[in-house]
Amino acid sequence: MISGEAMQKQEFKAPPANGISPAPETRRSEKAKTVPDPLVEVENLSLFYGTKQALRNISMNIPRKKATAFIGPSGCGKSTLLRCFNRLNDLVDSCRIEGNISINRKSIFDPDVDITDLRKSVGMVFQKSNPFPKSIYENVAYGARISGINKKSVLDDLVEKNLKRAALWDEVRDRLNDSAMGLSGGQQQRLCIARAIAVEPDVLLMDEPCSALDPIATAKIEDLITELKEKFTIVIVTHNMQQASRVSDYTAFMYIGDIVEFDATEKIFLNPAKKHTEDYVSGKFG
C-alpha cells in the first residue's frame, strides 16, 4: 500500500510538459527489440492501485542468466514491476493487474500456478535487509525447512554452500548459531541473498539491494551479483546509475509506469536511442 501511495503522489506531481509521455508506437518498438533466450516475458502488463495506474501496458523480455537493471526516478514503477514477478503485489488489497507475465513460457497468473512454488522459483532481496529474528543458520535454512527438509546433514551442506556463494561464509562460520541481528548491514544483506539463493530460484529479484549500504558493502554485493549471474537470472532495481552500468547486461529505463527504453546496458549508457534516456543517465534530470 505504501508503494501505491507513493505512486499516486508521483503521478500528481509529474508535470506533463516536462516529462515525455511515450506514444503507443514507441512501446511497440521496445517490444520489437527482443533479447535472445528470454526467461521472463512481460506482455501488455498494466497495474492499478485502486483507480491509479502504476504500470502502463508494459511489454519486455528478460534474458536468461543475465543481469537486467531497472533504472528511473522514484515512483516510476520499477519496484512495482519487480514485485509482479513473484506476485508479491497480491498482498495489496486494492491492486489489480492486467496483461500477462510468463516465466519459462508458463504464465504466472494461471489458476493452476501454486503461488508458493512460484515464489520459490523467483527469489527476492529487499531494499532494507530483512533477516528473520533467528540464527544465521536458521535464516539460510528457512527455505529448505518450509519445503520439508529437516535432515541436519543436508541443511548443514546447504547452509555452508550458500553462505559461500554469498561470500559470507568466512565471516560467519564461527557464529552460525548467533542471531542474524548481530550482523552488520552489509552482512545482513548478503545473508538475505544467501537465504534467497538457497532455494535455488530461476530468477533473483533485487529491489535496490545496496541503497542502505556503505560503498565497501556495496562493492561486495556488486561483485556478488556479477558472480551470481552465471547461475541465476538477476533483475535489479537501482537508483545508482554507475551500479547499473557496472553489474547489468541489460538496462530498462522507466518513467511514470512506462518503459522508455530497454536495451543492452552499453547502448543505454553510451548511445541511448532516446533523448529522455540520455538526459536521465547523464544526470541532466531526475
Added chain:
Amino acid sequence: MPRLWKPGDAYVWISGLALMVTLVMIGGLLFLIATKGLGSMWPVDIGHYTLKDGSTYLGQLQSRELVRGTSGVKSDSDFRVKLKIGNRDLYGLDFRWIDETDIASIDYPPEAVILERREWGNYHGYLKEIRKNGTVIPGTAPGAFGVLEDLIHDANKIYDEILKIEKGEIGDINYGIEKQRLKLRGLSMRSESNPAKESEIRLKIEEYEARYKISEAELGKLYTELTRNEVVMLSAAGDEKVMPLGKIVLAFRPNDMGFAQKAGFYVERFWGFISDDPREANTEGGIFPAIFGTVLMVLLMSIVVMPFGVIAALYLREYAKQGLMVRIVRICVNNLAGVPSIVFGVFGVGFFLYGIGGIIDSVFFKEALPNPTFGTGGILWASLTLALLTVPVVIVATEEGLASVPRNIREGSLALGATKFETTWKVVIPSALPAMLTGLILAIARATGEVAPLMITGVVKLAPDLPIDGHFPFLHLERKFMHLGFHIYDLGFQSPNAEAAKPMVFMTAFLLILIVIILNITAIIIRNRLRKKYATSAV
C-alpha cells in the same frame, strides 16, 4: 544572566514530580507492609509490668501512642502502651492498653517464658515445674528449661506422626471408602442387580474399616503419649496453670536470648510461617495452603489464558478482514478489561459452577449427587473465571506485538515461498513472543491480586486438603482452595481476634506482593531472553 528557567523545563519538572509522587507512594506502601509484617515476627523482650493498682502482667510491648496530647505538651503522662499479654484463657484478650502513668515498675526477668500453644494463643509466665513420666522437675532446677524444650520437641514429633496418620493413612481410607460407597450407589442407581460385584465392594469396605480400626488404635496410643507429660506454669499474678506438652508448639525466653539467637529464632519462625498450616482460625501458624493455592491458581489461569488470548489476537490481527466489525470487536475486548471483577465472578458462578459444573456432575458424577462435585466452587472454576477476566489484557498486548512485527520480515518469508500460516508460525509469532509475555505478566499481576470473583467461585477460609495430593489423578481441580488475597480479608475483617491477626494481615500482604513480584520477575526474565533471541530491529 544565565537563564535558570528554560522554556519546556516546566514540563520536565511536572513529569518528574509525578513520577516521584508515584514512586514515593509505592515505596511507602511496600515499606509499611514490610516493616509491620516482618517486624511482627521478631521475639520482643517480655516485661514484667506491675501496675499501681497492684495487678501484674507479663507482656511484650507492641506500640506506644499519644492519648491526651491535645495541648501539644509532651510528657510521660500523655502516652499509653499496647501490650501483648497473651494468656487468653485467663484474661479473655491477648492485648491490653495501659496508661504509662499507671505503671509502677517494669523489669525484664530472664526466666520469663513464652509458650506458643495450639489453642488459646501464647502463654506468658514462669516455669514452675515439669511433670515428666510421673517425676517432677522443679522450674528452678538448673537445666529445667532445656528439659522442657527437649520434651516439647519430642511431643511435636509425636504430633507430626499423628498428623501423618490422620492425613495419610486415614485420609486414604476415607478416600477409598467414599469411592466404594459411590460405586455401590452407582450400581443401585442403574438398578443392576449384580450381587457378586456388590458383595465384592462390601468386602472392600470392610477391609478399609478393619484398617481404620488399626489406625485408630495407633492414634489413641499416640494421643495418650502426647498428654502424658505436663508443664506447670505460673502467670505474672501467680496463678497456676497445668498444660499437657502436646498442646505446646514452642517455648522460648526472649529476655534470655542474644541478638544472634533472636535472629536465628526469627528465621525459623519465618520459615514456619510460609511452610506451616494455619492454626486457631488462621490467626496463628503458617499460610502455606494459601500460598500454594494462589500460585497453583495463577498457573492454571496462565495455561488457559495464553492460548486463548494469543489465538484470538492472531485471528483479529492476521486473518480477520480489517473493517468495522473487527473494530467493534476490538472495542468490546478493551471494554471487557474494565468490567468490575465481581461481575466476572457472578458470571463464573452462573456459567461455570451451575452451568458446566452442573452438566459435568449429572453426566460423570451421578453417584455423588445431590452432593456437587464440579457443581460448586473449585480451583478450576476460579482459574477459568480469572482467565476470562484477564484475557482482554493478553489479547491487547499480543495484538500490539503482532502489529509491531515489521512488514518487510513477513514479505521476506512470503518471498521465499512460505505460506501465510508458515510465515505467521515461524516468523511472526516468535517475533511477537516478548509482547505476548508482557500480556501474561500483566494478566498474572491482575489475577494474583484479585479476590472478589474468587470468593464466590471456590476460595474458602480453610481448605482441608491441598488441590494436589497423592490420590489419583493427583491434581484435584474440583477442590476448594485457599488464597492469600482472601486470607488477608478473612484475617483482617472476619477474625474473632482482630488484634492478634493484625501482624498476620501485614505478613500475608507482604507475601502476596512478594509472590506477584516473583512471578513477574520470572516472566520478565523469560521475556528478556526471548527478546534477545528474537530482536527484530535491523542493524
